[in-house]
Amino acid sequence: MAMHSFDDIFDDISSRSSLRIPPLQDLFPGPSTTSARLSPLEPIARVNIGSETNKLTGRRAALAQAKPLDAPETDEWETLAPVKLTLRPEVPKIHQLQEPPRKKQKLYDHEQIADFVQLPKPQTKARENKPRPFQPVAVLNELLEPPPSAALFPPITPSAGQEEQGRSPFRSRFSKTSKGEGESSTRRKRTKGRSASPTTTKRTYNRGRTKWTEEETDQLVKGVAIYGVGRWKNILEHPEFHFKQGRTSMDLKDRFRVCFPPDAPHKWVRPIPVGPETDDAKSASSPAAKKGSPHKDANILSRSRKRHWSEEEDAELDKGFRLYGYQWNLMVKDPNLRFDRRSGGQIRDRFRLRFPELYNQQDSAPQQKKPHDKNLNSNKNQQPLQAKPAMTSRRSSDFKEQARNDEGDLEGEGRAPLKTALSFTTGLLNAEDEHYKLSNSILRDDWDWDDNLTLAPVAWEDMANKPMFQFD
DNA sequence: TTTAGGG
DNA sequence: CCCTAAA
Structure with a gap:
């Protein structure tokens, strides 16, 4: 008989236990990645729920019920899978057959779909997978180019205290989109005529957290006063402002959002003076000193104190x-x-x-x-x-x-x-x-x-x- | 390219 | 600080 409707197909599939379908979540991943629409394959999970696992519902039940033997052949369901799935090769099927159903282990997020399926492990630290830091000479070509006004200021050296202690200024790493060293030279061509600005909007490398100094914040506020809110690029490139190396316009935006929450537009408050940067480095190395910092999380000054008149x-x-x-x-x-x-x-x-x-x-x-x-x-x-x-x-x-x-x-x-x-x-x-x-x-x-x-x-x-x- | 907004 | 949609 010919099956036309999806229900027909579904019923047929449900009745044939030999047909092994992986508990996919969504057969038709569309632009709307939200699971507002119920996946057509979702009912299968419920079909497999046995009496013992009645208390479990949904995907968890399906997972609890899934037996290793029910795992489909690789090529069979890989064609169906919208995402790339890999099997655990180290687990032989035979072994699984004889083993009593193992106690359900706590599932990691990336294992939620099925316990016989190994999804690519999410990179908790994306940076960890990136290339190791280059030596300065390797990346100096473009990424760490000094700003145009750099000549006006002494070079950044460890003694200058501009960079955080214990954090190399050359901690930069190429992002995944970056192909390598040849990239920078070829990419330079796209900026024909217009000289490539070293103060890019988006960082091309990952830098560790760089603490905002009061001077930086002050310049940011000044810049907002000059250019207005949202003109982060202008502020960043203002000739008289000198933000730390690697600072992007988005950093300015974020910083301003921290210091002046838009929720309280009437109460623009001044960021707390953080003191010399060296203190921060000290506190970083010494946990005890870090505790002593009262302003650690309080970036916003409480509006109370009165300044005395001189x-x-x-x-x-x-x-x-x-x-x-x-x-x-x-x-x-x-x-x-x-x-x-x-x-x-x-x-x-x-x-x-x-x-x-x-x-x-x-x-x-x-x-x-x-x-x-x-x-x-x-x-x-x-x-x-x-x-x-x-x-x-x-x-x-x-x-x-x-x-x-x-x-x-x-x-x-x-x-x-x-x-x-x-x-x-x-x-x-x-x-x-x-x-x-x-x-x-x-x-x-x-x-x-x-x-x-x-x-x-x-x-x-x-x-x-x-x-x-x-x-x- | 740059920004707003959410994570 | 990062990512991305959107302008």
Whole structure:
């Protein structure tokens, strides 16, 4: 009789014990690798379930029931198998015949399908199967090429402390996709004209864990402030940033995700200073020292501590009050006032603490005129504190305009150039950052920064769409 | 090629 | 840190 439907075939197969079918999971492995659809062969497993193994279900039952003799011939089911299966050659069938059914051993994951089947053992450590580390000379051709700016810095030597102790910088290994040494030379051709960037997006070799230093993290945050979230390649290749050898843009992404979890966009917290890298190496070699590290798993600073005001900052506050009166946020944004990452609210609180009565006068203080920075240099702390009449409103564009004027008019007077505004405003950039320019988004009146915030509470999307800084 | 997202 | 889909 002709069998047309799958059920017909299935019934026929089920009734013929001589036909040995391996308990395959899926005959038709399609794009949807999920086992949402029940495999047609799945029922076979149930058919084989005997009375003794009633309690077992599914594949386990089938496995418990499977006898070595039922194992199909190799060629018979290898044609059916979607995956490559190999038999255990060392187990003779005869022996299995006479042996009483062995106690079911605990199955490893790769043995789940059948106990007479040996699936290729999953590589728990993929690296273990990769070629052993090459000597530096062997791989220096491309993989460990120094960055273009490497000349500016001393070569990386063990004494430089840049690499982790006990971990050779040449621990690199070719990945499985890499064919060998000839590959690198041939592959170079594809980058015609455009010089191959040493800061690749994807590592071409496996490097051990390389701890992030605070300097690296700081540069990363700066880079995000400059380019925006998601511009990891740009950040990585920023000429003034120097990440560790082998760092990829994906590493930056991961690191940023660790330091600034997107779940808490309002609470951008500053990574804990990890201290000099040498400590880490020490702790690595000494288990006791490792225990002593309190910040080992706490990358996120708890938002609690208050930073004390220095005399210098108080002096800035005095200066700021003369300039802006009670407009604390304007003080924050003034490039010439060097607060240490204080928010407007913090400045206000500090002022209220120091000058309670003056603070209470602010209601009567007239708010009208736009302050001019001529006062900055003339006021040398001599005058008693007097609030500068405040202007009605002042937007960031005003500041940019003022900065532009400053560069023109007050050139040569030792005024802090615009770059200072960056380092001040965000507390991120230092005096060496010359070629940045403020963009609109960084100067917002409604910012109120927290003590522990490294960046203003900007949502990731804002950062991604509107970089806080832009190049000239 | 580069990034987002999940592992 | 790795892998991969997706842009």
